[in-house]
Amino acid sequence: PNYEENRGWFHPTVLNKLVVLKGLIWEEELKVRDTLALAFFSILRDCSSLPMRKPYTYIADNVKPKPEDIVERDVLKIYLEKSKKLTAGRVAYEEQCTELMREQGISPQEFNQWLVVKKADARHLSEEISSTVDCVVTSPPYMGVTDNAGAHRLWYLWHDFGSTLQEDKMLEIGPRWKRKKQNLEQEYIEDMSKSLQQIVAVLKDGGYLCLIIGEPQRAKADILQEIVSLARKRLDLDVCRTYRRTIHKKWFAHPTGGVSVEHIAVFQRS
């Protein structure tokens, strides 16, 4: 881990415990390592000295605790709770997979060929999978709402994900840190346009795209209309249905901004 930077976020005792914990997890056999590693990453925020009562977008900005605010946390307790939940989730998933294999009468080897996980920028998808996909379901970033890289800033201190936080931050579509930029909307629509072009390219003829789009109240333009007209005019997509749902602000009531409306749009490649 990056000790120098981590000392600004974690109590020394917490830091030592996390180092030992990570060592133990990474020695585990592959079958369980990923689940436990996910638990490890997801407890970093709670083990840090950041105040507990903060919205998650808050850590998107660089708010390192002051030295006098560094506090100790019960690493083992937090880890055990999290890993228990995630392991239960994994077991339930495995049971569903087993059931599916039995229903379909296929072997685990065949089943594994159904599932491929790849990491890629939606604006530059692989040509290998061109015209092979039946359906794409995606919830792209809402414009100017969240810094997804920054919200995981602590993860980058513990693992090399192949790119730096700064690099990933610059690649994000419509991030929170650009929320005051005058051409935010233009940039967002351009990036969404690139992504949609790539999605259309991987879809089979007649394949479907389901898009979930948030409508930030501060947005000047009608984001859904922009996307729909883009899909109609410049891409080979027909609009099948659009649903509109209002977000009930039961957790967080604000008189002005926020995301109050979400659209679910279903397109078909013509």
Place this chain on the structure above:
DNA sequence: CGGGCACCAGTCCTATGCGA
């Protein structure tokens, strides 16, 4: 059954950097 507290695709304000 009621008080406290975690939760939240939050907002608002100001320091900073840069060009004229």
Place this chain on the structure above:
DNA sequence: TCGCATAGGACTGGTGCCCG
């Protein structure tokens, strides 16, 4: 030095769940 644009920091407050 001023004005503008942006990055970063400080902070709200209602709802439901949990626990005594």
